[in-house]
Amino acid sequence: MSPSIKKDYLFVATIGFLVGWLILLPAKNIGLSLTPLWIAVSVVGFTILAPIALFVLKLLGKVWSIFEQFGKFAAVGTLNTLIDLGILNLLILIFGVSAGLSFSAFKAVSFVFATTNSYFWNKLWTFESATKTSVKEYGHFFLFTLVGAVINVSVASVIVNSIIAPFGVSPNLWANIGALIAVFVSFLWNFLSYKLVVFKKHDDSILN
Numbered sequence: 665m666s667p668s669i670k671k672d673y674l675f676v677a678t679i680g681f682l683v684g685w686l687i688l689l690p691a692k693n694i695g696l697s698l699t700p701l702w703i704a705v706s707v708v709g710f711t712i713l714a715p716i717a718l719f720v721l722k723l724l725g726k727v728w729s730i731f732e733q734f735g736k737f738a739a740v741g742t743l744n745t746l747i748d749l750g751i752l753n754l755l756i757l758i759f760g761v762s763a764g765l766s767f768s769a770f771k772a773v774s775f776v777f778a779t780t781n782s783y784f785w786n787k788l789w790t791f792e793s794a795t796k797t798s799v800k801e802y803g804h805f806f807l808f809t810l811v812g813a814v815i816n817v818s819v820a821s822v823i824v825n826s827i828i829a830p831f832g833v834s835p836n837l838w839a840n841i842g843a844l845i846a847v848f849v850s851f852l853w854n855f856l857s858y859k860l861v862v863f864k865k866h867d868d869s870i871l872n
Contacts, residue, residue: 673715673719675739676714676717676739677715679740679742679743680710680711681710681711682743683742683746684708684709687710688706689753689754690840693757693840694840714739717739718736718739721734733791733859740785741854743785744778744782745778748774748778748843749774749840749843749844751773751778755770755774756770762839763825763839767825767839768821768825771821771843772813772817779809783809786863801863805862808858811853811857815846816849819842820842820845823846824842
């Protein structure tokens, strides 16, 4: 196994480990009982499953190379999502508010933290950008991330503030559902803009 492949599995296992811990905060906030067993299952499970998922995508990448890169992006995106949800739920727990303008502000703050994490992981691992960090790259990243942020925060806010939660769904759970839907909507936009513009290589195309 080459050093680069070992690095990929080490990185994705690290992401799985972090996700296993970070998912516990939103789980607790929506009322799930977190026993030591479930905590262990979450942490160990994600740490094991993440490399397995990357292995499968590496196999698919032999047919279409974008699968492997998309798999890395998805792993980073999962970590970003849990950072986003973790900070969002922490703010909800601290201030006791899960709707209205406060929710929108909390969502914006959590998104900024997740985006900062996203920049470094995607630059150095997903797209393996060899260029030095520059004002131009930061500018491109900021511009497209800002559009993604608008999409993300707007979708989450509309769902939480304009759509009544289904019967039996708590406000905290509905806040998390809104946040997750927003992540899915902005996910494709982020991947394409980072790949084709921000970290673009000369031989990059949507088919690579």
